[in-house]
Amino acid sequence: MSPALYLGFATLLFGVGLYGLLQRRSLVAMLISLELMLAAVSVNVVALTTLTGHDASMGQVVALILVGVAAAETAIGLSLFVAIHRASHSIDVETLSELKG
Amino acid sequence: MNWAGAVFGASAATALVGAVCAVGLKSIFHNILGFALAMLGVAGVFLSLGSDFLAVVFVLVYVGAVAIAMVYAVMLSVPLDQPARPRSRTKVAGAALFAAIGAAAIWLVVRSAAWPPATGRLDVAAAWAGYRFLRDYVLAFELISVLLVVAMMGAVMVARRSRASAEER
Numbered sequence: 001m002s003p004a005l006y007l008g009f010a011t012l013l014f015g016v017g018l019y020g021l022l023q024r025r026s027l028v029a030m031l032i033s034l035e036l037m038l039a040a041v042s043v044n045v046v047a048l049t050t051l052t053g054h055d056a057s058m059g060q061v062v063a064l065i066l067v068g069v070a071a072a073e074t075a076i077g078l079s080l081f082v083a084i085h086r087a088s089h090s091i092d093v094e095t096l097s098e099l100k101g
Numbered sequence: 102m103n104w105a106g107a108v109f110g111a112s113a114a115t116a117l118v119g120a121v122c123a124v125g126l127k128s129i130f131h132n133i134l135g136f137a138l139a140m141l142g143v144a145g146v147f148l149s150l151g152s153d154f155l156a157v158v159f160v161l162v163y164v165g166a167v168a169i170a171m172v173y174a175v176m177l178s179v180p181l182d183q184p185a186r187p188r189s190r191t192k193v194a195g196a197a198l199f200a201a202i203g204a205a206a207i208w209l210v211v212r213s214a215a216w217p218p219a220t221g222r223l224d225v226a227a228a229w230a231g232y233r234f235l236r237d238y239v240l241a242f243e244l245i246s247v248l249l250v251v252a253m254m255g256a257v258m259v260a261r262r263s264r265a266s267a268e269e270r
Binding site: 002003004005006007008009011012013014015016017018019020022023024025026028029031032033035036039042043046047048050051052057058059060061063064065067068069070071072073074075076078079080081082083085086 | 109113116117120121123124129132133136139140143146147150151152154155158159162163166167170171173174175177178188192193195196197199200201203204207208211212216217218219220227229230232233234238241245248249251252253255256257259260262
């Protein structure tokens with residue numbers, strides 16, 4: 001298996017996530033897209049260290065740290081989402097424009 | 102085609118279908134289900150790389166915890182019967198264009214970089230990764246613990262209704 005297959009798959013996954021982050025307006029959907037992009041990064045790191053590296057456990061360590069960071073980010077993001085919804089009864093990012101000058 | 106290639110093909114297709122569902126469908130519940138499917142696919146990709154421990158962690162954390170937490174947050178807040186406002190075509194086209202440019206740029210970098218020659222798959226025992234975590238990367242390990250605790254406390258503080266605003270109601 002060549003690493004290019006895995007890198008191509010991760011590129012596609014990252015592109016789909018980027019599209020979702022730009023196109024969706026719901027905060028939860030944007031969070032989902034962000035998680036997809038982070039997963040693509042994990043696939044890249046693990047594929048490169050496993051297939052071409054000399055230290056494959058390094059990739060595992062980096063990917064596990066990424067999982068931890070993503071879990072923390074989800075917890076904060078979802079609580080912000082609940083708080084924003086309580087304050088303004090909307091999660092549409094285009095209506096959250098109170099700070100606009 | 103060997104075993105790892107078949108697993109990779111099937112799970113990469115699953116992950117991409119799930120990702121398209123997670124991004125493209127209208128209903129937020131369908132998005133979350135598509136996200137869970139995409140993460141199952143990514144776990145399969147890790148399995149084809151021989152990282153079985155990481156695959157299990159992905160299923161546990163993303164499918165088991167993150168997706169459920171998202172369902173909870175949606176059920177706490179979104180009026181589900183309210184139809185989404187239609188999206189202007191130019192913004193959708195712009196987002197698609199920008200994402201395509203980004204992915205193409207990444208792919209160009211991937212093609213032009215000189216990767217070290219493939220050495221064949223190095224299987225990683227979970228025990229060895231754990232050994233590295235508690236020897237060489239113990240600081241990162243502890244920082245993740247601290248980060249998770251702080252995130253949990255912060256999430257509770259942000260999401261709970263403060264006493265003052267509860268009395269106003």
